[in-house]
Amino acid sequence: MRKFKEFIIERLIFACGIASIFFVILIFLFLLKEGLAVFKTIIPFNFLFGKNWYPISEPPQLGILPLILGSLLVTLGAAIISIPIGVACAIYIAEIAPLKLKEILKAGIELLAAIPSVVLGFIGMVTLLPWVKNIFNLPTGLTALSGSIMLAFMAMPTMVSIAEDALYSVPKTYKEGAFALGATHWQTIWRVLLPAASSGILAAVMLGIGRVIGETMAVMMITGNAAVIPHSILAPVRTLTATIAAEMGEAVVGSEHYFALFAIGIVLFIISFVINVTADLCLHKRQ
Amino acid sequence: MRNPHRTQKIAFFFLFLANLLIVVPVGLIVVIIIQKGLPAINWEFLSDIPRQGMRAGGIFPAIVGTVYLVSGAIIFALPIGLLSAIYLSEYAKDNFLTRIIKLAIVNLAGVPSVVYGLFGLALFVVFLKFGASILSGSLTLGIMILPVIITASREALESVPYSFREVSLSLGASKWQTIRYIVLSNAIPGILTGTILGLGRVAGETAPILFTVAAFYLPQLPKSIFDQAMALPYHLYVISTQVPNVDEKIRYGTALVLLTLVLFMNLVAIIIRYRFRKKKKW
Numbered sequence: 218m219r220k221f222k223e224f225i226i227e228r229l230i231f232a233c234g235i236a237s238i239f240f241v242i243l244i245f246l247f248l249l250k251e252g253l254a255v256f257k258t259i260i261p262f263n264f265l266f267g268k269n270w271y272p273i274s275e276p277p278q279l280g281i282l283p284l285i286l287g288s289l290l291v292t293l294g295a296a297i298i299s300i301p302i303g304v305a306c307a308i309y310i311a312e313i314a315p316l317k318l319k320e321i322l323k324a325g326i327e328l329l330a331a332i333p334s335v336v337l338g339f340i341g342m343v344t345l346l347p348w349v350k351n352i353f354n355l356p357t358g359l360t361a362l363s364g365s366i367m368l369a370f371m372a373m374p375t376m377v378s379i380a381e382d383a384l385y386s387v388p389k390t391y392k393e394g395a396f397a398l399g400a401t402h403w404q405t406i407w408r409v410l411l412p413a414a415s416s417g418i419l420a421a422v423m424l425g426i427g428r429v430i431g432e433t434m435a436v437m438m439i440t441g442n443a444a445v446i447p448h449s450i451l452a453p454v455r456t457l458t459a460t461i462a463a464e465m466g467e468a469v470v471g472s473e474h475y476f477a478l479f480a481i482g483i484v485l486f487i488i489s490f491v492i493n494v495t496a497d498l499c500l501h502k503r504q
Numbered sequence: 505m506r507n508p509h510r511t512q513k514i515a516f517f518f519l520f521l522a523n524l525l526i527v528v529p530v531g532l533i534v535v536i537i538i539q540k541g542l543p544a545i546n547w548e549f550l551s552d553i554p555r556q557g558m559r560a561g562g563i564f565p566a567i568v569g570t571v572y573l574v575s576g577a578i579i580f581a582l583p584i585g586l587l588s589a590i591y592l593s594e595y596a597k598d599n600f601l602t603r604i605i606k607l608a609i610v611n612l613a614g615v616p617s618v619v620y621g622l623f624g625l626a627l628f629v630v631f632l633k634f635g636a637s638i639l640s641g642s643l644t645l646g647i648m649i650l651p652v653i654i655t656a657s658r659e660a661l662e663s664v665p666y667s668f669r670e671v672s673l674s675l676g677a678s679k680w681q682t683i684r685y686i687v688l689s690n691a692i693p694g695i696l697t698g699t700i701l702g703l704g705r706v707a708g709e710t711a712p713i714l715f716t717v718a719a720f721y722l723p724q725l726p727k728s729i730f731d732q733a734m735a736l737p738y739h740l741y742v743i744s745t746q747v748p749n750v751d752e753k754i755r756y757g758t759a760l761v762l763l764t765l766v767l768f769m770n771l772v773a774i775i776i777r778y779r780f781r782k783k784k785k786w
Contacts, residue, residue, distance in 0.1 A: 219678075222652055223678060223679075223680045226680055228593060228681065229587060229593070230587045230590050230591045231591060231595070233583075233584050233585075233586075233587035233590075234587070234588050234590075234591025234592060234595070234596065234605060235582050235586040235601075236588055236650070237588065237604060237605055237608040237609045237612055237650065237651070237654065238543070238605060238608040238649065240603060240608075240612060240647055241608045241611050241612055241615075243623075243627070244615065244619070244620075244623045244647075246628050247623050247631070248622060248623065248626070250626065251626045253623075261541060283601045296719060300524070302522045303522075303524055305518065305519045305522035305523075306519075306522045306523050306526055308519055309516075309520060309522065309523050310523070312518075313516055313519060314523075321527075322523050322527055325526065325527035325530050325531065326526060326527070326530075327768075327770075328530055328534070328770075330524065330536075330569050331704060331705075331708075331767060331770045332533065332708075332763065332766070333707075333708025333709070333762060333763070334531075334617075334709075334710070334736075335708065335710045335711070335737045335740050335741050335762075336708070336737075336740065336759050336762060336763055337533070338741075338743075338744075339535065339744045339755065339759050340533050340537070340759075342744060342745075343752075343755075344536070347564055354751065355536055361769075370526070373526050377526075389624065391603040401508045401509060401512045402512060403508070403511060403512035403516065404508060404512075407515075408754070408776075427614050430616070431614070431615070431616025431617065431618070432548055432616070432618070433616065433617055433618040433710075434710045434711055434737075434741060438741070438744070438745055442689075449786045455615070458616055458618045458711075461618050461619075461622060462618050462621070462711055462714055465621070465622070465625070465714065465715050466714065467672060467713060469657070470630060475615070478622070479622055479626070482618075482619050482622040482623075485616050485618070485619050486616075486619055488612045489611070489615055489616055489619075492614065493607075493610050493613075493614040494607065494610075494611070496610075497607060497610050499537040499693040499742075
């Protein structure tokens with residue numbers, strides 16, 4: 218009897234063990250189920266590269282190029298700001314900061330990770346937007362640049378903590394060897410530690426950017442949500458994620474608009490899948 | 505030839521500056537929210553329903569909704585997450601299947617939150633016909649925190665020394681008895697920490713609940729799990745972007761309540777972790 222009970226429990230444990238695989242597949246299947254329907258009326262090429270997103274006009278025009286470019290622009294801006302700062306931050310925490318300061322800095326970054334994105338979006342609206350508006354003398358602060366700054370900030374916790382782990386996991390002997398040859402601490406970091414940790418740092422950067430692409434609320438609140446092809450970083454843009462979040466409430470279940478939003482979901486799912494698998498490969502190469 | 509020591513000084517200065525660029529704004533954000541939100545907080549604000557088109561009154565239904573959603577998510581995610589972690593730490597061999605499971609967990613953690621919202625809408629709201637309800641929202645959020653719970657629980661389980669298991673097994677306990685009475689009981693603080701951190705994250709999520717549960721405005725509290733509910737993060741979004749002319753005090757007050765809730769959970773997790781480290785026997 219006890220044997221039987223344990224058999225059942227172990228089956229249950231196995232079932233839960235593979236639950237993650239089950240859920241990933243389930244998510245993908247349901248996105249496909251609802252999203253592929255849009256391709257009955259529009260071919261994939263026109264969907265991805267169509268220049269007009271007018272989902273509620275008659276007939277609807279469902280080209281997501283402006284949204285893709287919006288996401289790209291905001292992400293690129295965020296990457297340019299966040300990569301140098303994030304990596305520098307990780308180096309300082311892993312190598313230079315005295316123990317007490319290190320605890321404080323890490324706590325600060327953990328605090329940032331804990332703040333909900335809608336709160337950051339709200340704070341961005343009331344502080345960052347007027348600031349951007351005044352500095353660049355714009356009619357509105359709702360721009361791609363504001364989004365980039367906010368997202369760079371939000372990518373930090375992921376980037377810093379993974380890059381820091383990568384730096385820690387470089388064998389101590391590398392560092393000692395460099396010191397023994399008379400290198401300064403900075404020379405050791407720049408010439409020895411960074412190259413040795415490069416694949417881990419690359420993974421950190423990718424996962425940080427993955428977070429940026431998937432971020433929804435803050436971006437929706439501060440980028441202005443204009444679904445047109447952006448011509449400048451100081452113009453309002455609309456990202457893929459914000460489009461789904463802003464429009465799904467009004468889309469009628471089963472309409473073309475509804476299917477198109479799910480198709481955008483498929484695009485996002487594939488992007489995040491590719492980023493995560495590549496980052497994972499980078500991290501495993503290191504070990 | 506440049507002086508390497510001066511180069512080092514300059515480099516370290518910039519590295520320090522990079523830290524300030526992150527930590528100072530974080531501090532400012534928290535201070536601003538507390539400073540401007542505190543005047544709004546009083547008993548009426550916490551216990552009353554929103555009035556005058558959300559421009560006055562309180563945020564009680566939103567607080568209740570968030571508590572329901574977080575509880576629902578944990579009831580669903582904790583058992584599955586914990587058993588999954590047990591599988592990975594105690595049963596899984598180093599093979600292809602395990603590799604795929606780990607990859608799936610990484611992916612689950614990386615799926616954008618709004619895509620979870622779409623998934624919840626397609627599966628729970630439309631396909632299973634739960635409608636926009638607390639049930640749909642909780643399940644969506646539950647799947648979303650699964651990777652957090654699995655990863656934290658697995659670390660906690662794996663940090664229990666191997667010798668504990670060997671002693672138990674050598675005394676004639678079965679594998680399951682060993683896990684149940686020896687490994688789990690020693691890993692509970694770690695599991696708790698991870699779970700609470702996951703909850704903190706869920707409490708602040710907006711995108712997954714947009715189309716699965718969140719109501720713009722509800723004058724009464726939800727009566728069953730098939731009702732819609734208001735939620736704090738969505739309420740903050742609504743009053744800061746959708747409703748014009750809301751007093752700034754109310755916005756900051758709502759942000760403060762949400763932030764306090766999330767940070768409180770983080771604090772509890774940190775305290776558990778800290779006390780556990782002090783008591784740790786190995």
